[in-house]
Amino acid sequence: MVIALENVTYVTRAGRPLVRGLSLSLHPGEMVALVGPNGAGKSTTLALASGDLRPSEGRVLLGGTDLHTMAPALRARLRAVVPQTVSALPGAPVYEVVLAGRFARMGRGEGAEDLEAARAAMAATDVLHLAERRFDTLSGGERQRVQFARAHAQLFPFDEPRALLLDEPTASLDLAHQEALLSLSRDIADRGVAVLIVLHDLALAARFADRVVLIDRGEVVACGAPAHVMTPTILEGVFGIPMTLVTHPDDGSLVILPRRVSPPTLRKKAS
Amino acid sequence: MKDLAALRLERRRRAHTALVLLALALVGTCAANLALGALDIPLSKIVAAIFEPLGFGAGDSLAAHERSTLLAVRLPRVALGLLVGSSLALSGAAMQSMFRNPLVEPGLLGVASGAALGAMMAIVLGEDLASRIHPELGRLLVPAGAFVTGLIAAWAVTHLGRVDGHTRTAVVILAGIAINSIAGAGIGLLTYLADDAQLRTLTFWTLGSLSGATWPDLRVATFLVVAGSIILIALRHPLAMMELGEREASHLGVDVERTKRVTLTVVALLVGAAVSLAGVIGFVGLVVPHLVRTALGHDARFVLPASLLAGGTLLLAADLAARTFVAPTELPLGVVTSAIGGPFLFFLVLRLRRSAW
Numbered sequence: 098m099v100i101a102l103e104n105v106t107y108v109t110r111a112g113r114p115l116v117r118g119l120s121l122s123l124h125p126g127e128m129v130a131l132v133g134p135n136g137a138g139k140s141t142t143l144a145l146a147s148g149d150l151r152p153s154e155g156r157v158l159l160g161g162t163d164l165h166t167m168a169p170a171l172r173a174r175l176r177a178v179v180p181q182t183v184s185a186l187p188g189a190p191v192y193e194v195v196l197a198g199r200f201a202r203m204g205r206g207e208g209a210e211d212l213e214a215a216r217a218a219m220a221a222t223d224v225l226h227l228a229e230r231r232f233d234t235l236s237g238g239e240r241q242r243v244q245f246a247r248a249h250a251q252l253f254p255f256d257e258p259r260a261l262l263l264d265e266p267t268a269s270l271d272l273a274h275q276e277a278l279l280s281l282s283r284d285i286a287d288r289g290v291a292v293l294i295v296l297h298d299l300a301l302a303a304r305f306a307d308r309v310v311l312i313d314r315g316e317v318v319a320c321g322a323p324a325h326v327m328t329p330t331i332l333e334g335v336f337g338i339p340m341t342l343v344t345h346p347d348d349g350s351l352v353i354l355p356r357r358v359s360p361p362t363l364r365k366k367a368s
Numbered sequence: 369m370k371d372l373a374a375l376r377l378e379r380r381r382r383a384h385t386a387l388v389l390l391a392l393a394l395v396g397t398c399a400a401n402l403a404l405g406a407l408d409i410p411l412s413k414i415v416a417a418i419f420e421p422l423g424f425g426a427g428d429s430l431a432a433h434e435r436s437t438l439l440a441v442r443l444p445r446v447a448l449g450l451l452v453g454s455s456l457a458l459s460g461a462a463m464q465s466m467f468r469n470p471l472v473e474p475g476l477l478g479v480a481s482g483a484a485l486g487a488m489m490a491i492v493l494g495e496d497l498a499s500r501i502h503p504e505l506g507r508l509l510v511p512a513g514a515f516v517t518g519l520i521a522a523w524a525v526t527h528l529g530r531v532d533g534h535t536r537t538a539v540v541i542l543a544g545i546a547i548n549s550i551a552g553a554g555i556g557l558l559t560y561l562a563d564d565a566q567l568r569t570l571t572f573w574t575l576g577s578l579s580g581a582t583w584p585d586l587r588v589a590t591f592l593v594v595a596g597s598i599i600l601i602a603l604r605h606p607l608a609m610m611e612l613g614e615r616e617a618s619h620l621g622v623d624v625e626r627t628k629r630v631t632l633t634v635v636a637l638l639v640g641a642a643v644s645l646a647g648v649i650g651f652v653g654l655v656v657p658h659l660v661r662t663a664l665g666h667d668a669r670f671v672l673p674a675s676l677l678a679g680g681t682l683l684l685a686a687d688l689a690a691r692t693f694v695a696p697t698e699l700p701l702g703v704v705t706s707a708i709g710g711p712f713l714f715f716l717v718l719r720l721r722r723s724a725w
Contacts, residue, residue: 149615173621180619184612186666192372193667200609201621212372229375251620 098122098161099258099291100176105145105155107138107315115141117315118155123291125258128283130302131295133312134336139295140181140264142312146293147178147262160258173201176260177248181268183240185232191243192228195219198250214253215246222246222281237269245281255288263294267301279305303327303351311335327351383670386663390677394450397684401446402438404688406696409434409442448581449687450680451593452646453656455638457679458672460653461660462600465607465668466631467529467540470661470716473653474639477540478547480650482521483636483643484573485551486513488558491573492566511588515640521547522632576647576702578687585645592641596634601672603627608668649683649702651709656682658716 101122108114116138123129131139144150145157148164157164159175177198185194195218196203199211219225222242227235232243245266252259263282267275275298283305286292296302302309303323311319311326313335319326332340332353339356403411409430417430417438430438460473474480490513525547529540559570572580606627609617618624642649659682660674683701686708690699 147619149618169618169623170621173619178619180616184616186608186611188665189667190375192375196376197609197612197620200605203605207376209373212376216372228372 099260101158105152108153125289128286128292128306129308130306137312138315170201177251179248179263181264183244194232195246198247214250218246218249238274260291299353394681397681444581448578449684452642453679453683454676455593455642456652457656457675459635459638461657461675475650477525477544478521481551483514483518483640485554486517487644492558511644514644518640519636522636573647575700576649589641596638604669604672650706
């Protein structure tokens with residue numbers, strides 16, 4: 098088990114529970130998608146798994162050790178995070194941004210392995226040709242790939258169980274880049290990394306993930322293989338609109354088609 | 369694409385060249401400060417005097433009055449300028465990285481005025497008493513007071529600026545304004561309470577000057593500044609990561625809390641040492657790191673050591689101007705640095721309007 102959330106509850110300082118008694122564990126080589134409606138607690142769950150938030154109750158284990166008792170540098174060697182928004186030093190070239198992924202290993206200065214990790218990561222994410230460009234001159238899609246390259250470099254050489262956490266990485270990407278990024282995540286999972294990814298797009302989750310965890314109001318509604326979780330009944334119960342599920346004519350994966358609803362139905366769900 | 373190792377090497381070589389140039393500029397400014405003034409001492413004699421004890425007795429030797437000017441006045445003054453300029457600039461650079469904000473400096477955040485309040489409290493309320501107990505105690509009381517209140521101000525500004533685990537820039541700056549005004553009220557009250565002799569010391573303090581430099585004062589400060597600078601320079605890697613934001617730095621393995629705690633403590637120490645010896649000298653912590661960033665880029669790994677070198681240079685150049693422009697009298701140094709810093713801040717604000725930093 099690489100990451101395990103054990104009965105985790107998170108309550109904001111204002112007393113609002115965002116995640117309630119949630120348990121979830123990821124094995125090496127497994128890609129798990131967190132899906133659910135807006136405000137369901139997907140990003141909060143990911144922040145709990147990455148250590149950004151400290152659970153109010155329960156605990157989060159990384160490689161069998163409590164995440165919050167671990168030294169930050171060790172934690173960074175075991176898991177990488179790709180956040181929703183991307184930031185970098187103004188004026189920094191792309192290769193510096195990627196090399197920052199090696200911070201926890203470099204110490205004073207980079208060694209041959211760090212440079213190799215950065216090169217391999219940039220090659221895998223197809224940003225090698227951008228290496229000398231200034232990060233802040235890149236397009237949104239390019240930045241997202243560089244950010245992914247940094248996480249890739251952080252996990253390199255994939256020799257022990259590690260985790261990759263992604264928070265809605267496809268939000269600002271077009272279709273082709275969405276596909277590319279999820280294929281990359283899938284590829285990293287196939288190298289033995291446990292991948293936890295927050296996704297809005299149910300069809301993408303169904304196509305790429307081994308397991309789907311459906312969350313609503315801070316609780317797990319359903320968890321398992323995409324075909325088991327994504328049934329019209331379960332999805333309608335959570336999203337509050339009628340859905341039709343069809344199989345993709347080419348690869349047989351699930352495609353979710355929402356049916357048109359009149360505004361009052363949505364309002365009923367929100368109340 | 370070029371080899372990554374080659375790219376890195378090239379980048380590092382450029383930074384090292386810049387550091388060497390800055391070091392040379394610093395040596396040049398030191399020499400000018402030693403040579404020029406009410407009494408001009410030829411540079412050849414200064415060089416000879418420096419190398420004489422090392423056994424390189426060379427031609428020109430100093431006349432008695434030149435020797436005493438050099439050793440008792442100019443040399444300690446240059447040493448103090450180096451200490452104060454480099455600690456203020458380095459503190460400013462470290463705080464800008466930590467807060468990810470180009471407008472942050474020890475003065476704006478209230479650390480300098482907090483330190484000044486402590487030092488003045490020591491002068492007005494405690495120095496006489498402490499000196500009667502032991503002369504060294506009186507000497508230590510002022511820097512100690514400056515450090516303690518500087519640390520309180522640094523701590524307060526950091527904690528007030530944190531909202532739900534995130535440092536909010538606007539709140540940090542507002543907190544700095546609040547601390548500055550509280551310290552200002554305290555300083556005003558102490559000015560009201562002070563007797564005539566103390567009042568002169570206080571005025572000297574609020575304007576800032578290097579003229580009070582004596583060797584015994586410098587001993588403690590040198591130790592503090594050297595130790596503090598080594599610590600901050602050693603933190604340049606995590607501070608560079610902090611410029612990505614606290615959350616991302618923590619993702620990458622930075623011990624964010626520890627880095628912040630150590631940085632703030634050392635900044636309070638450096639600013640406390642600087643303020644206790646030279647009074648409040650504004651804008652060095654703001655202007656120097658900015659000049660460095662403009663020339664060398666934003667990478668804290670280079671900005672920190674470069675600011676250390678450039679800070680000494682700028683302050684010594686300002687002191688030379690303060691001493692020579694209106695000779696034989698002297699302008700207060702704080703007036704000169706503010707005269708440079710104020711317009712510079714204007715320029716920064718104008719530039720900020722166009723960029724998203």
